[in-house]
Amino acid sequence: MQQNNGIDKKQMISFAVLCLILFGVMFYFQNKQMKEEELKAQQQKTEQVKNAVKQTQASNINPDVTPNAIQTANLSNKELNVEFSSLGGQVSKVQLSEYKAYNHKTDEADLPLYLINKNNSNYGFQFKDKTGKVINTKNLVFSPTVNGNAVTMTANYNGAVIQFIYTLLPKYTLDFKVRTQGLASITSDNKADFIWDYNVRNLEKGRAQEQSHSEFSYAFNNYKDYDYDGRTTMEEEKETLNWIGVKQQFFSSVIEAKNGFTQSKGNQDNVEEGEYLKKFNYEGFVQMTGSELNQDFTWYFMPLDLPLLKSYDKNFDEILPLGWSFIGAMNRYFFMWLYGIIAAWGLSAGWVIFVMTIIVKLILSPIMYKQHKLSAMMKVIRPEIDEVNAKFKDADPMKKQQATMEVYRKAGVNQMAGCLPALVQIPIFYALFRFFPNFIDLRGQGFWFAKDLTAYDDLIKLPFKVPFLGDHLSVFAIACTIVILIYTVMTSGNMQQPQQEGMPNMKVLMYIFPITFLFFLNTSASGLSWYYFVSNAINILIILVIKYVILDEKKIHAQIQANKEKPKTEGKFQKRMREMMEQAQQQQQSQEQRNKKK
Structure with missing residues (x-):
C-alpha cells in the first residue's frame, strides 16, 4: 500500500x-487572428469605397404588379424601423436598430438586423365572396396614409372598404387593427382565415444551432399555457391561441389576436443553405361579426431578453428555451x-x-x-x-x-x-x-479568438468537411477535450475490470467519451x-x-x-438489495431442484 x-x-x-x-x-492563435482581422478591415474599407458609387435597384415584389404601383410607408423609433407595403397592406420590412446580424463574408456581426426583408414574410386575411371566389387581402393594393406614429392602409374591393391601422409603440410593439365597412355586401362568411408565410432569416454564425432553435411558439388558455413545436407540423385545432410566433435563437416575431386564433395549424421545413433557415406556414381563423372583419391584433418583433419578455405579462418569457422545471x-x-x-x-x-x-x-x-x-x-x-x-x-x-x-x-x-x-x-x-x-x-461577446461566445470558434479552418465536425476545428472544444481526457485518466484508475467474458471494458468506454465530446462541442457555443x-x-x-x-x-x-x-x-x-438477492438465490435453487427431479 x-x-x-x-x-x-x-x-x-x-x-x-x-x-x-x-x-x-x-x-498564439489570438495574435494570428488579430493580424487577419486588420487585413480584413483594410479590404473592407476598400470595398465600401467601391460600393459607394453603385446604385441599388428595386426588386419586383409581384410579377402582376409593377414596382412603380407599389408604395411604401415607414415608421421608426429607437428600437424598430418598420416599412409597410401597399401590396397587401402588410409589414414589408422590420429592422431592430439596436442589434446587428452576422456577416458570413466578413466574419463579423456588422449587418443591419432585419427580421423581415426581401419578402420573407407574407400574411393576409382570406375569405370567400358570395360567388365562391377566394379573396386574400395580401393580393389587394392599399393606399398608405401616415399620421405621426401611425400608418393607415386603405383598400377598396367591390365597394367594400378594408383598413389596416398600424401604430408603432415602445418595447418592440406594433399595434395592428383591422376595420372593414361594406364587406357584408360581398361575403357571407362568419370567420376569416389568417394565413402567414414566414421564412426565417439566418442572423447568427452557427447555422445548424440557430436552425435547431427556430420553431413555432404559442400561448393559449388565456395566456396561461404555453407550447412550442420544432417538428414538421403543428396542430392546435381545439385550442384558441392567444398569440402565435416564430422563434429564432435570439429573436422572435409574434402576432397576438385579442379574440384569439382558432383551428390553428402549420408546418415548417428546413432550408439547407442560403440566407434562410426554415420555411414556416401558419393558418388560423379569426371571428367576423355580421360578415365584417373588425379585430384587434398586435405584432411584436422582439429580442429574447428575459426581463423584457416578462414585462409584457403575456407568458412571452416561456419562449426563451431555458429548460423545463428545475433546469429552467x-x-x-x-x-x-x-x-x-x-x-x-x-x-x-x-x-x-x-x-x-x-x-x-x-x-x-x-x-x-x-x-x-x-x-x-x-x-x-x-x-x-x-x-x-x-x-x-x-x-x-x-x-x-x-x-x-x-x-x-x-x-x-x-x-x-x-x-x-x-x-x-x-x-x-x-x-x-x-x-x-x-x-x-x-450574444456578440468575444473572448480571445472566439468572436461570439454563443457560437463556435472556427479559428482552425479545414479545406474539406468532416462528418459531424464540419469544415472547422474549435480551439476551445479541442482544449476542453484534452482536459476531460486527462481528468478521465486520473479518475478511472480505481475502476475494476470486467470479470466475465463479454462484459464491456468500462475504462475503454470512458476514454472514448472525451473524443466523442469533441464532435458535440465543435459546433456548440464556445462559451x-x-x-x-x-x-x-x-x-x-x-x-x-x-x-x-x-x-x-x-x-x-x-x-x-x-x-x-x-x-x-x-x-x-x-437491506432491500440483500433481500432481493436472497430471494433470487432461493428461486434459482428451487428451479435447479425441480430440474433435477425431472
Missing part, C-alpha cells in the same frame, strides 16, 4: 506545463443572476464565465471531496475485493455479488455515494447547455466549451489537492479497520 508522502511534484509540474501550453496556443429555474434564478452580478464588476464575458465556474466548483467541492474519499477507500479495499473475485471465480455470480457487498458493508463503503456527483452534474450540464446558446447578454475547459481544469487541481494534501491513505486504512470492528446496521437500501 502506498502512503501519502505529500504533493507529487511531477504531476503538479506536468499539469502546469500542459496548462501553459494550452494557454500559449490560445494566445436553475438558469433563471441562479446562472443568469450570477452572471449579472459578476458582469457588474466590469469583467469581459469570458472572464465572467471563468469566475462563474470557480464559484460553481466551490459550491460542489464538498460533494467532490466525498467522491474522492470514496475512491480512496475503494483503492484501500481493492485487495479484499480481488480475493473475493478469485475465491468465487467459478461460483454462482449471485454468491460472489453477496460476498462483495459484504466486504463493502464491513468497510463502511457506500457504493451509491459515488453516483451522487454524477447525478448532480447532469442537471447542471443540461442547464448550461441551454444557458450559453440562448442568453442574449452573451460552453470555455466553461467546461475551466471546470475540468479545476477538477484536476481539486483531485491533486484532495489526493496529496487532504486525504491520507494510511488514515483511511485505519478508519476502515475501525469500521470493521463496529457492529453494522443495514440501511434500507442495503
